[in-house]
Each structure stands twice: as structure tokens, then as C-alpha cells.
Amino acid sequence: MHELSLCEALISTVRRQLATRPEYAGRRIKSLKVTIGALSGCEPDLLARMFPHASPGTVAEGAELIVDFQSARVACEACGTERDVAANLLVCPKCGDQGVKLVAGDEVLLTGLTLAEA
Ligand SMILES: [Zn+2]
Incomplete structure (x- = not known):
């Protein structure tokens, strides 16, 4: 994934969000918080x-x-365990079953x- 394009996409999302809230017009953005998943490719x-x-x-300058x-994080369909795992090992850490669902x-x-x- 191209991180620079991703930054631009995030800023664009913020700009669109702020445009829907006139009460925030002209306010500067202090910080943006993002969550990046291990398997996101980012x-x-x-x-950063x-x-x-x-x-x-942009609206996010500074x-x-x-x-x-x-x-x-996977949830096991066999035993119900939900736990963080290594990104390259998507199996249940408890019973070893491969029938896991990626939940995060x-x-x-x-x-x-x-x-x-303001
Ligand atoms: Zn299991």
C-alpha cells in the first residue's frame, strides 16, 4: 500500500467530515488517530x-x-477462543484448528x- 496516498485519503476523509459540520469551520486539527492492522498492508x-x-x-496542516x-486477531470456530495471533499464523492458538475467522x-x-x- 502507498502510505502517502493513504495519508491523502485520510486527510480527504477528515475534510469531508468537517465540511458537514459548519460549527467547526475554521478550526484547526490538533491530532488524527488511526488504527492500522497487521494485515492491512500498511x-x-x-x-507516520x-x-x-x-x-x-490541507485541513490537517500541523x-x-x-x-x-x-x-x-482470530476467533476459532471449533473452540470459540478469540485471541491475537502472529500475522503469518492464522490458526487457533488454543486447539490448533485452522477454521478461524479474522476478527481484527x-x-x-x-x-x-x-x-x-477555537
Ligand atoms: Zn480453537
């Missing part, structure tokens, strides 16, 4: 490094990007937005 460190290159001249990492770890989510004081 490199969290690279995303690219953000300052994507934000100047904002801090806070990146939360989400491990791959493939996401790129915008989870928070803090505005500077």
Missing part, C-alpha cells in the same frame, strides 16, 4: 513519516498523526480527531 512507521509530507496546505497498531487486523481506520481550541 506500514505504521512509514505512515509520510503524514508531514501530505498535510501541508496536526499530529497518532497511529495505533492492531495485531491480527486487516483494518485502516480513522478512529479519532481532535480539534484545536
Whole structure:
């Protein structure tokens, strides 16, 4: 995944969100919070490094990007265990069954937005 494009997409999402809230017009963004899954194809460190290159001249100029990492998490259909696992080992850590469902770890989510004081 291209982290710079992803930063631009995140900023674009924020801009669209803010446009629907006239009460926030002109407010600066202090920070953006994103959750990046281990299987998302996005490199969290690279995303954080690219953000300052994507934000100047946008609503997110000067904002801090806070990146939360989400491990791959599976739910076992055989024994019901739900647990974080290594991204390259999608089997149940308890019973070893391969019938697991990925419940987290493939996401790129915008989870928070803090505005500077007006
Ligand atoms: Zn199991």
C-alpha cells in the first residue's frame, strides 16, 4: 500500500467530515488517530513519516498523526477462543484448528480527531 496516498485519503476523509459540520469551520486539527492492522498492508512507521509530507496546505496542516497498531486477531470456530495471533499464523492458538475467522487486523481506520481550541 502507498502510505502517502493513504495519508491523502485520510486527510480527504477528515475534510469531508468537517465540511458537514459548519460549527467547526475554521478550526484547526490538533491530532488524527488511526488504527492500522497487521494485515492491512500498511506500514505504521512509514505512515507516520509520510503524514508531514501530505498535510501541508490541507485541513490537517500541523496536526499530529497518532497511529495505533492492531495485531491480527482470530476467533476459532471449533473452540470459540478469540485471541491475537502472529500475522503469518492464522490458526487457533488454543486447539490448533485452522477454521478461524479474522476478527481484527486487516483494518485502516480513522478512529479519532481532535480539534484545536477555537
Ligand atoms: Zn480453537
